[in-house]
Amino acid sequence: MTTATYDRFRGNLETYFDRTAAKAWEQLTSDAPVSGIRATVRAGRTEMRNTLLSWLPADLRGARLLDAGCGTGALAVEAAQRGAEVVAIDVAGSLVAIGRDRAPAGLSIDWRVGDMLDPSLGRFDHVVAMDSLIHYKPADIVAVVARLAANTRGSIAMTFAPRTPLLMAMLGLGRLFPRADKSPAILPVREYELRQLIAKAVPHARIGRDRRISASFYTSHALEIVTR
Numbered sequence: 001m002t003t004a005t006y007d008r009f010r011g012n013l014e015t016y017f018d019r020t021a022a023k024a025w026e027q028l029t030s031d032a033p034v035s036g037i038r039a040t041v042r043a044g045r046t047e048m049r050n051t052l053l054s055w056l057p058a059d060l061r062g063a064r065l066l067d068a069g070c071g072t073g074a075l076a077v078e079a080a081q082r083g084a085e086v087v088a089i090d091v092a093g094s095l096v097a098i099g100r101d102r103a104p105a106g107l108s109i110d111w112r113v114g115d116m117l118d119p120s121l122g123r124f125d126h127v128v129a130m131d132s133l134i135h136y137k138p139a140d141i142v143a144v145v146a147r148l149a150a151n152t153r154g155s156i157a158m159t160f161a162p163r164t165p166l167l168m169a170m171l172g173l174g175r176l177f178p179r180a181d182k183s184p185a186i187l188p189v190r191e192y193e194l195r196q197l198i199a200k201a202v203p204h205a206r207i208g209r210d211r212r213i214s215a216s217f218y219t220s221h222a223l224e225i226v227t228r
């Protein structure tokens with residue numbers, strides 16, 4: 001069971017990433033030249049992806065990994081190149097199609113369009129959710145983490161938008177301007193609040209490594225939840 005807010009927000013995200021922002025995401029996640037602001041976002045995202053990948057075992061042969069909210073699939077491809085059997089899922093079918101087209105042949109990646117909580121996905125050794133939960137309410141983020149943890153043998157690496165004065169100021173500034181693309185709001189959460197909620201919701205897990213990346217217009221905080 002998911003909550004009404006989770007279902008509603010997921011629907012908004014599907015519309016946004018599948019249609020409104022699909023072209024922009026295709027470009028942001030490629031090597032094509034982008035403006036200064038987008039270049040800082042791209043650099044920050046690359047650093048975040050490398051951080052999350054560095055938390056996984058170097059040799060992923062024999063491991064099953066879920067890229068939860070895979071977008072155009074860069075992380076899925078790198079994990080598969082290290083030997084993982086990857087399930088890459090996203091509600092935005094157009095982004096999944098780009099990921100499938102871009103992926104080199106011969107990798108074990110099962111591309112899916114749908115909800116990361118689909119019970120038919122089975123059990124995993126590792127789950128990575130990079131920036132796919134930043135638009136959900138804290139209670140829903142934690143419910144997702146608990147659901148994923150129930151089917152994960154090793155670790156979940158997820159990111160959240162930290163409630164920092166800088167990010168709040170940037171989001172406040174954004175609200176002063178009309179947003180042509182109607183992007184879904186980022187919902188910042190206090191780190192200690194999220195840690196407490198996760199500890200309560202997933203008592204058998206422990207929180208491992210964490211890292212915040214603030215690269216000008218990109219701010220995101222990664223948490224590792226060890227489920228072993």
Ligand SMILES: C[S@@+](CC[C@H](N)C(=O)[O-])C[C@H]1O[C@@H](n2cnc3c(N)ncnc32)[C@H](O)[C@@H]1O
Pocket residue numbers: 010013014017018029068069070071072073074089090091092095114115116117129130131132133
């Ligand atoms: C900010 S993008 C990040 C994409 C990718 N992880 C990356 O870092 O390039 C967030 C993605 O999460 C997906 N998403 C959000 N909620 C989801 C859900 N419940 N199930 C599957 N995908 C979801 C969105 O469609 C979107 O493609």
